[in-house]
Amino acid sequence: MENNLIFVKLGGSLITEKSAPYTINYDAIRRIVKEIKEAIDAKQDLNLLIGHGGGSFPHPIAQSFRTIEGFIQTNSVRGFALCQNAASTLNRIVVDLLLDYGVDAVSIQPTACCIAENGEISDFFIKPIEASINNDITPIVFGDCVFDTIRGCTVVSTEQILTYLSKYIRPSRVLIFELVGGVYTADPQKDKKAKLIPEITVENFSTVESYLGGSYSVDVTGGMLKKVKELLKIAKRGIECEILSGQSGNIKKALKGERGLGTIIKPITLFN
Template identity: 30%
Template sequence: MTQVKILKIGGSVLTHKHGDSELNDTALDAAITDIRRWRAENPSQVLVFLTGGGSFGHPLASRYRVNAPTPEKDPLGFLRTTTNMHGMGHQIAQRFLDQDVPFFPIAPSSIFFTDQGRITESDLAPIIHALDNGLIPFLWGDAVFDHSHTYRILSGDQMSMFLGERLGTGDLLFGTNVNGIFTRDPQTDPAAEQIARVDDQNYQRVLESLTDSRSVDVTGGMRGKIEEIHAVQKRPLMCIIYNALLAGNTYRALSGDGIGTRLFFE
């Protein structure tokens, strides 16, 4: 198999995160255009696409405490959360299919199990067969069965890192709603400065400077993303975090252009 690219675009991009289960049509159309263009120019390359739960997942997961580290949970809350996330996944897949982009939706709750929120079991056969047949496997943040806590939220970020290790990816790309990693929150602080590179030397300092997301995000926001990336065992490891709200940026990230923040760990 050709080396796999893993692209995860956040729920804060593809949904209106403060809305009620609402897709961001402008951002979704931009992603479709960029991926379709890149795929037409690179027919031999293979891609796995993921997104976060956004407004389809985080509010329900928070309301029903699906991600709480306890086994006492409401099964109907779990079902409402995962069903809504599946609905989002199929809406997005249909939009890509309407533009002849061969997205194959795979429900994470059907192929992953966790223990205390971390993946312990997986069935990657559907992903591998999809790639072998020229399709783009598409997964999303989901509520899954957990051995210790009954149910937990499995984030798109954790799945991205897991798949990157198991599939031997050469590229991990993360589309967010900001231009990369900043010294402060760029959405609230005009003095925030973009960090061009995160590596072994400045990782801890950068991590300590990050604050929690201002919106409801049960998976940890930017800080959680950086921690997930750093936890990947593969070395050397290079990732890109970029602004997927800007049309053309996803194409540039897939093409290897120098945008966003690069993370490099040896």
């Protein structure tokens, strides 16, 4: 859609304290929003679609009620409602901060416009997102619980949403900012010997998958392995993706065009 459009994802563990329910990492999120605003001001033709994870807001509820599995028990409907409320509460905080820093952002609630089929997005009403971008407004999506034609309900990750949208709203790049600096051979927060994998391709993915087989950073949406699998789908459309740390300065650097700050998922060259 726009060759100056970048999809950005802010990891839930980056903007919340994932071990403490309903706890925002305000120092991190204020710094991140400031960097986003500075990048937009420095590059006037830059368009962003921003997504964020749920972190310590919806994840504990989704785990407790097994929301990703569907309406499977008597309290599943209650769990769905609580999970959606928690996800949208975090989204409201993120949008409020973006507005406070001068970014013209608008919330796009997946529950209201997205339908899944057996855990995968099957339909998404994208016209409001397209209208936002065309009018220089930054749409903010988020990992959310949605209705599912097979399970009744499920949980879709931000990566699933970005993968689906990339079919119709083509970005130049996809940047996934996380607490860790990319994809590693083991969990870098637990294993000092973990090494950064600088590049993932279709060819080396089976090796990478073996490192992630015991998967670190697992949450209700599948953790790092599921994240990489989703980004490979985008790469197969000829779009470069990168997973990198949301540490100070990185967001601004990446939005200005710097590459190789984390793990690049190489795009497959498309021939017409």
